[in-house]
Amino acid sequence: MIDSHGHPIVPGPSPEEQEGFAVLEDDGRKRMFDYQENVRLVIRWFTCACVFLALLDVAIYLLVSVFHVFPHAHHSFEIEGFPMFYPAYGFVACVLLVLVAKQLRRILMRNEDYYDS
Amino acid sequence: MIPDLHPGALLLLGGLLVPLLRGRLLQVFLCVLPIAALVNMIGVQAGADIRLGFMGYDLHVVRVDKLSLLFGYLFHIAAMLASIYSLHVKDRLQLSTGLIYAGSAVGAVFAGDLITLFVFWELLALTSVFQVWARKSKRSAGTGLRYLMMHIFSGLLLLAGATWYFQSQPDGSLGFNAMTLGQPGSLLIFLAFGIKCAFPFFHTWLTDAYPEATPTGTVFLCSFTTKTAVYAMARGFPGADELVIIGGCMAMFPIFYAVIENDLRRVLGYSMINQIGFMMVGIGLGEPGVGTAWGINGAVAHAFNDVLFKGLLFMSMGAVLLRTGRINGSDLGGLYKSMPWTTGFCIVGAASISAFPAFSGFVSKAMVMSAAAEEGHFVIWLCLLFASAGVFHHAGIKIPFFAFFGHDSGIRTKEAPFNMLVAMGAGAFLCVFIGCAPKFLYDLLPVDFGDNVYRPYTITHIITQTQILFFSAAAFTFLMLRGIYPPELRSTNLDFDWFVRKGSGLFYRCMDCVLNGINKAAHRACVNGVTKGLSGFFNDAPARVAVFVMVPVWASTGMNQNLLQEKKDALYNRVRLGTFPIGITALFAVLLLALMFLFSFRGTA
Numbered sequence: 001m002i003d004s005h006g007h008p009i010v011p012g013p014s015p016e017e018q019e020g021f022a023v024l025e026d027d028g029r030k031r032m033f034d035y036q037e038n039v040r041l042v043i044r045w046f047t048c049a050c051v052f053l054a055l056l057d058v059a060i061y062l063l064v065s066v067f068h069v070f071p072h073a074h075h076s077f078e079i080e081g082f083p084m085f086y087p088a089y090g091f092v093a094c095v096l097l098v099l100v101a102k103q104l105r106r107i108l109m110r111n112e113d114y115y116d117s
Numbered sequence: 118m119i120p121d122l123h124p125g126a127l128l129l130l131g132g133l134l135v136p137l138l139r140g141r142l143l144q145v146f147l148c149v150l151p152i153a154a155l156v157n158m159i160g161v162q163a164g165a166d167i168r169l170g171f172m173g174y175d176l177h178v179v180r181v182d183k184l185s186l187l188f189g190y191l192f193h194i195a196a197m198l199a200s201i202y203s204l205h206v207k208d209r210l211q212l213s214t215g216l217i218y219a220g221s222a223v224g225a226v227f228a229g230d231l232i233t234l235f236v237f238w239e240l241l242a243l244t245s246v247f248q249v250w251a252r253k254s255k256r257s258a259g260t261g262l263r264y265l266m267m268h269i270f271s272g273l274l275l276l277a278g279a280t281w282y283f284q285s286q287p288d289g290s291l292g293f294n295a296m297t298l299g300q301p302g303s304l305l306i307f308l309a310f311g312i313k314c315a316f317p318f319f320h321t322w323l324t325d326a327y328p329e330a331t332p333t334g335t336v337f338l339c340s341f342t343t344k345t346a347v348y349a350m351a352r353g354f355p356g357a358d359e360l361v362i363i364g365g366c367m368a369m370f371p372i373f374y375a376v377i378e379n380d381l382r383r384v385l386g387y388s389m390i391n392q393i394g395f396m397m398v399g400i401g402l403g404e405p406g407v408g409t410a411w412g413i414n415g416a417v418a419h420a421f422n423d424v425l426f427k428g429l430l431f432m433s434m435g436a437v438l439l440r441t442g443r444i445n446g447s448d449l450g451g452l453y454k455s456m457p458w459t460t461g462f463c464i465v466g467a468a469s470i471s472a473f474p475a476f477s478g479f480v481s482k483a484m485v486m487s488a489a490a491e492e493g494h495f496v497i498w499l500c501l502l503f504a505s506a507g508v509f510h511h512a513g514i515k516i517p518f519f520a521f522f523g524h525d526s527g528i529r530t531k532e533a534p535f536n537m538l539v540a541m542g543a544g545a546f547l548c549v550f551i552g553c554a555p556k557f558l559y560d561l562l563p564v565d566f567g568d569n570v571y572r573p574y575t576i577t578h579i580i581t582q583t584q585i586l587f588f589s590a591a592a593f594t595f596l597m598l599r600g601i602y603p604p605e606l607r608s609t610n611l612d613f614d615w616f617v618r619k620g621s622g623l624f625y626r627c628m629d630c631v632l633n634g635i636n637k638a639a640h641r642a643c644v645n646g647v648t649k650g651l652s653g654f655f656n657d658a659p660a661r662v663a664v665f666v667m668v669p670v671w672a673s674t675g676m677n678q679n680l681l682q683e684k685k686d687a688l689y690n691r692v693r694l695g696t697f698p699i700g701i702t703a704l705f706a707v708l709l710l711a712l713m714f715l716f717s718f719r720g721t722a
Binding site for chain 2: 076
């Protein structure tokens with residue numbers, strides 16, 4: 001093989017020849033997430049945690065701003081004091097991020113060997 | 118105490134010795150050398166320095182203060198982890214250049230003047246490229262060359278800037294201290310640092326080279342180059358407002374790329390630019406003596422943590438690449454079954470970069486964000502908050518999910534080699550240790566906190582950070598379950614390097630068209646046009662003149678047309694070839710003599 005400048009191409013080691021490469025046969029044992037109920041369990045616990053965090057935020061807002069139980073918490077910006085600001089920002093930011101990135105694919109995506117051809 | 122040895126000397130010289138060793142001896146050497154180098158450095162105290170006279174200049178080869186010491190410790194720890202991670206490697210060129218590379222980074226952070234900095238800056242570029250070339254593929258050869266060109270360019274800018282800056286200094290000092298951006302010299306230096314910091318538009322060397330290096334090479338690469346640049350920026354331009362805006366952009370744009378990128382090491386490359394963005398914002402906010410010390414301290418602390426958690430993530434991905442020969446998200450999945458330890462360490466790295474409480478990112482990233490909030494940078498603060506949610510999304514969830522969980526690719530392999538597990542374990546331990554006991558890191562930070570000691574573990578911070586992370590994860594889960602999340606696809610995503618990689622082809626064709634066109638036109642005009650005309654003219658002009666003179670003479674004698682034509686042709690050929698009968702030649706000779714006689718006669722009269 002010769003490249004575009006007429007120099008011979010020295011092929012690199014293929015992954016299989018590379019030292020440390022190891023492919024084994026599947027032993028057929030089922031692991032944790034092969035069971036759908038485990039996956040469902042993880043999602044359920046995670047949802048509970050999110051609901052707890054959201055409720056906690058509302059509770060803190062009521063205690064601080066309505067009942068004035070704690071001295072006013074330190075906020076650099078007013079927006080931080082709104083109930084559910086952080087959870088909502090995190091959720092919306094990530095959904096937006098993915099939706100925008102998905103649209104970016106239309107403009108930016110090319111074949112894998114785009115630069116090699 | 119004045120150091121007997123340059124702090125980087127052991128790594129530099131040790132790297133040169135590597136090609137002479139092999140087998141078990143080499144492995145022992147790789148384990149011992151960084152420790153010996155660290156012991157050598159620990160003897161060095163803040164305030165110590167080494168000066169050298171060179172061609173009439175006073176070079177400050179070693180200048181020790183808290184900032185350089187912190188990076189010195191960091192680079193030794195990184196060199197230690199990377200050498201243990203590379204113990205199985207047989208390619209001694211890669212190991213040797215790796216250690217010299219680490220030594221040059223140490224040399225650069227202790228450099229007290231711009232010329233010494235330049236020398237180590239270039240040495241960093243020259244030694245690091247071998248980590249890419251060691252992959253020995255056609256692709257890595259091209260990538261390495263592009264990487265080297267970018268870094269040599271940065272070095273040249275630094276040299277030009279240093280020269281210019283030196284000329285403008287009233288005391289003629291070459292010292293590398295805080296500068297302002299107001300003059301061309303410091304602007305060039307700023308740009309040189311910026312290229313190595315992966316500023317937007319110059320960032321492509323990073324996302325181009327890191328995924329193409331060997332599994333162990335990337336671990337070396339991710340630790341030294343950009344962090345040396347962050348050090349240089351923190352030393353040279355603390356409080357530069359431009360850095361706040363540049364850092365904000367750097368924190369934002371790579372996360373969009375990271376979401377759609379398939380090569381998991383390239384995802385980490387983009388995430389690295391995003392983390393450097395946080396550091397740039399911190400440095401930009403860290404005007405000495407103004408406000409809290411959180412800006413600079415946060416940036417430096419985050420650089421320290423980034424080497425550990427990003428190193429850990431690159432190590433886990435390197436182990437996957439080594440064992441399976443694959444690194445694309447689309448080809449992997451379900452590896453937790455075969456590589457449980459690597460999975461665990463990767464999750465620790467992911468939790469640290471995402472800044473979960475009790476992990477290292479938590480104690481440093483928030484310091485930068487608090488600095489932005491304290492100084493009232495609302496938009497930047499929102500950007501950084503967006504970026505922290507985004508980084509959890511792509512580095513915290515995407516990397517472990519697509520490599521180790523997700524769709525089972527059916528690949529069954531062995532756990533990573535023992536040396537890799539030890540290095541990853543040590544990295545993971547440090548991430549958790551710093552996260553739980555930040556005091557050890559905070560004590561090393563360069564600026565004294567004064568009355569405003571940063572306290573990461575307040576109830577508000579823990580709750581808000583947990584909320585933002587859990588709801589980012591909720592967004593990921595929601596998008597995954599609804600099938601909206603973009604699937605991993607084998608693809609190339611265009612980035613600014615298009616202008617270099619495709620643009621250079623276009624430039625070549627344009628130049629081919631324009632320059633070769635000019636060449637052709639010039640050939641037509643000069644060689645075929647003017648020269649041919651002139652040669653023709655000198656060839657037959659006398660003959661034509663002779664014919665032109667003689668034809669009226671012959672015609673006046675009443676010669677007929679045929680004879681006239683015959684005589685014309687004969688005269689034309691004779692004059693052109695210079696063949697005349699002896700009589701005519703003699704006649705001309707006599708005429709010439711007569712003319713000479715006449716002129717000589719006139720001269721004497």
